[in-house]
Amino acid sequence: MYSSTxxxxxxxxxxxxxSAHFPATSNRSFKCANCSFQYYVNASAAVAVLLFNENGELLFTRRAVEPxxxxxxxxxxxxxxMETGEQAAIREIQEELGIGIHxxxxxxxxPNEYVFSGYSVYTLDLAFLARTENLHQMIAMDDISSFEFYKPQTVDLEELPSISMKNIIKELIHREGTY
Ligand SMILES: [Zn+2]
Incomplete structure (x- = not known):
């Protein structure tokens, strides 16, 4: 009924x-029959950052790692x-691209299902619009191999495997002119 991951x-x-007596009590909870420890599967929070260049094109990265x-x-x-979404967005852009944003x-x-090391991690991806004056100083680092700019309307959604990222792009197109 559920995927293998x-x-x-x-x-x-x-x-x-x-203990090996650790049965699932629902599709998102477990309770140990030995020590009564209860474990709940919750969504993990993640951030996506929306940075536009002076031509109205959106910054995309190319993944250097699986998946x-x-x-x-x-x-x-x-x-x-214990980090805020805004702090995570600033930290991730510094780590991946070496620039500050504000x-x-x-x-x-x-939401998204992110399969990593044979395990489904359910995420809630929070998208933030941001600004920077340092787009020309970007360097691809960490888990990305390069960066590219496309208009949301023209990016090939087949190149964007994540369902949450596809939905964020669709919402950008739908709300164009209002943000
Ligand atoms: Zn236990």
């Missing part, structure tokens, strides 16, 4: 006491524990 098909042992190596993505990544403004959010 769904948590109920991957997690076999209690992470607290190591979807070689495909397009929006810059961003997972939010660290004037962050929340745009929209979309």
């Amino acid at each position: 769904h948590p109920t098909n991957v997690l076999k042992f209690c992470p607290r006491c190591g 979807h190596i070689g495909k397009l993505d929006l810059p961003g990544g997972f939010i660290d524990p 004037s962050l403004k929340y745009f929209c959010s979309y």
Whole structure:
């Protein structure tokens, strides 16, 4: 009923006491029969950053790592524990592209299923509009191989494997002129 990477098909042992009696109690929860430890599968928060150049083209990155190596993505990544979305966006852009950004403004959010090391991580991807004066100083680093600019209306959505990124682009097109 669920994919082979769904948590109920991957997690076999209690992470607290190591018991093998760790049954799923729903599609998103577990309870250890030995120590009563309860584990819930929640969405992991992540950020995507929307940076436009002076021609109204949006910045995309090309992935240097699996999943979807070689495909397009929006810059961003997972939010660290106890970090704000805005802090995560600033940190990820510094790590991936080596530049500072400012004037962050929340745009929209979309969910995604991100399969990593054989495990489905359910994410909520928060998109932020941002500004920078340093686009010409960008360097592709970390988990990206290059960066490219496309108008949201003309980017090939087949090159963008993430369903949440596709939905963010569609919303940019739908709300054009209002942000
Ligand atoms: Zn246990």
